[in-house]
Amino acid sequence: MKIIKTVSQMQELSLSWLKQGKSIGLIPTMGALHSGHFSLIKQSCKENNFSVLSLFVNPTQFGKGEDYKKYPRCLKKDKKLLEGKGIEIIFAPSTKEMYPQGCSTYIEVEKMSGALCGMFRPGHFRGVCTIVGKLFNVIKPTRAYFGQKDYQQFKIIEKMVNDLNFGVKTIMMPIIREKDGLAISSRNAYLSVKEREEAVVLVKALKKAEEMIKLKKKTNVQDMINQIKKIIQTRSKTKIDYIKICHPESLKEVAKIGNEVLVALAVWIGKTRLIDNILIKRKGVKIA
Numbered sequence: 001m002k003i004i005k006t007v008s009q010m011q012e013l014s015l016s017w018l019k020q021g022k023s024i025g026l027i028p029t030m031g032a033l034h035s036g037h038f039s040l041i042k043q044s045c046k047e048n049n050f051s052v053l054s055l056f057v058n059p060t061q062f063g064k065g066e067d068y069k070k071y072p073r074c075l076k077k078d079k080k081l082l083e084g085k086g087i088e089i090i091f092a093p094s095t096k097e098m099y100p101q102g103c104s105t106y107i108e109v110e111k112m113s114g115a116l117c118g119m120f121r122p123g124h125f126r127g128v129c130t131i132v133g134k135l136f137n138v139i140k141p142t143r144a145y146f147g148q149k150d151y152q153q154f155k156i157i158e159k160m161v162n163d164l165n166f167g168v169k170t171i172m173m174p175i176i177r178e179k180d181g182l183a184i185s186s187r188n189a190y191l192s193v194k195e196r197e198e199a200v201v202l203v204k205a206l207k208k209a210e211e212m213i214k215l216k217k218k219t220n221v222q223d224m225i226n227q228i229k230k231i232i233q234t235r236s237k238t239k240i241d242y243i244k245i246c247h248p249e250s251l252k253e254v255a256k257i258g259n260e261v262l263v264a265l266a267v268w269i270g271k272t273r274l275i276d277n278i279l280i281k282r283k284g285v286k287i288a
Contacts, residue, residue: 001082003075003090007098007138010091014052014140022049026141026168028132031055032072032186033081036176040145043173045086052139053082055092060099060106061127072186091139098134106130109156109163115251116152116264117275120241128153129160136166143169147176149183151262151277155251175276177203183276190272198235199269205231205243206278209263213280221245221254232267241266241273248279257282 004010017024025044029037037053044051055078062068075092082090106126112118113125136144146154154172161168176184181203182196191199205228212224225243232238246253248262264277 001079001087001090003079003092005091005093005097007093010052010089010093010138011140013089014138017050018140023142024048024140025051026135026139026144027051027053027087028135028144028146029053029055030057030071030186031078032074032189033078034176034184034186036147036149036184038085039176040147040173041082041085041087043171044143044145047143050088051086052089052091052141053087054135054139055090056098056131056135058098058127058131059095060130061124063121063123066121067187067190072189091135098131107133107160107164109159112152112156112159112251115246115253116242116244117266118152120266125153125156129156132157133160133164133166136161136168141168143171145171145173147174148172148279149175149185149276151264151279152251155249181207183274185274187272187274191269195237195270195272198237199274201232201235201238202265202267202274202276205265206263206276209245210278210280213257213261213282221256224257228263228265232265235269237270239268241268 014024025048027037027040027044041051055075057071057073059068079090107129108126109129118125158170161170178184180200182199208231209224209228224245228243229240232240243265244253246262246264248260254261260279260281262277262279266273266275
């Protein structure tokens with residue numbers, strides 16, 4: 001396993017692999033690796049000749065007052081965790097390397113980027129699409145792996161790939177959860193002991209949505225949202241950004257429950273913003 005920090009060196013290596021007819025898997029991350037990342041790594045190593053993990057805390061996807069400066073940066077620890085996992089290359093460029101002076105070009109997927117988290121984090125998905133597009137151009141992956149926890153992010157990247165003909169196969173992997181159901185996230189480290197206990201209410205709320213749809217106890221969308229809200233509000237340290245029931249492809253809010261819906265939420269636990277979601281089918285339930 002080798003660490004590469006320059007665009008030119010990474011591009012040169014990727015091109016040499018492709019000329020040999022080899023496939024490349026990419027796992028884009030901002031570091032602070034956890035078992036969710038390792039599930040992506042495992043799948044990439046299974047499906048590709050070479051796997052590259054990018055480690056870059058991307059400044060353009062953080063808004064004013066967000067946690068860019070305090071976001072965990074632990075390259076040495078992450079490198080140790082990756083030993084023996086099958087990763088050939090860690091691509092860990094500097095900010096100046098990825099955004100040289102004068103850089104003024106960005107990628108934005110309209111409409112979808114304004115829904116859900118986009119309502120509360122303006123410019124976030126423009127930053128995400130820009131850095132992912134740059135990583136695709138640098139690493140030239142055959143396949144790229146993302147987690148379902150960031151469902152909106154995945155669908156936006158999928159749209160970008162199709163619209164701009166990137167030629168990369170994007171793969172969404174299931175959410176990895178703690179034993180109590182909390183979706184694993186690098187930001188969970190911000191939670192106090194008490195907040196960590198309260199955060200479990202998110203998955204309880206999603207399970208309630210699953211139950212209501214599966215058992216057809218509720219079919220009215222607003223009634224369902226109200227029920228989910230009541231569950232979350234039983235915990236004192238919570239503040240809801242949104243609870244939405246959407247079409248799983250367009251991310252548009254639905255007026256009634258169809259054959260499959262996405263239930264997505266973003267909730268502050270103390271000073272930490274957490275997101276989670278569930279895909280629910282009327283006939284048989286698909287849940288990560």
